[in-house]
Amino acid sequence: MERPDSQVPRSPGEPRPPRRRDRHGRGMRGPVAPPQVPLSASRADAFADLVQDAVERLERRWPQLAEVDFLVLEVPRLTAEDEAWGGDTVPLGGIVPARDERPARVVVYRRPIEIRTKGRDERAALVHDVVVEQVAEVLGLTPETVDPRYGDGEDED
Numbered sequence: 757m758e759r760p761d762s763q764v765p766r767s768p769g770e771p772r773p774p775r776r777r778d779r780h781g782r783g784m785r786g787p788v789a790p791p792q793v794p795l796s797a798s799r800a801d802a803f804a805d806l807v808q809d810a811v812e813r814l815e816r817r818w819p820q821l822a823e824v825d826f827l828v829l830e831v832p833r834l835t836a837e838d839e840a841w842g843g844d845t846v847p848l849g850g851i852v853p854a855r856d857e858r859p860a861r862v863v864v865y866r867r868p869i870e871i872r873t874k875g876r877d878e879r880a881a882l883v884h885d886v887v888v889e890q891v892a893e894v895l896g897l898t899p900e901t902v903d904p905r906y907g908d909g910e911d912e913d
Contacts, residue, residue: 803866804828806880810887814903824894825861826887832865848872849886851893862890881908 797805807828815821832847846868852861864886873879885899888906892899899906 806883810884823859827863831867849890860894
């Protein structure tokens, strides 16, 4: 009887054979869901889609937003200037004004918004409101002027 540890050692330059997992002879495991199914989208991807939907909705009304960059970051960075947030408040979004050759940027912070919402619909409504508020600041308008449905809690076209 041959023992597993008595195998011929492989030379150092020889590549390892690929490891395969075929438990109980049922074949190789595949993905739980195909990539095109929403189940396989990460929370970050789903959040970025909500931001993109809000931006596209506003770009139809405000074509000049095509010149603005929209970013999603996990959390805001705390700098010496931002200590004015106060003890209990964390920004949900912000802007970086245009300067030199760089366009204005609207930033939406994913984690603070996710923590404040319970479901996808509530999250979509809050994302929309945050995007509208930041766009209003970039354009120098009120949020109600940017989108008359601001604050309604709805996110339907």
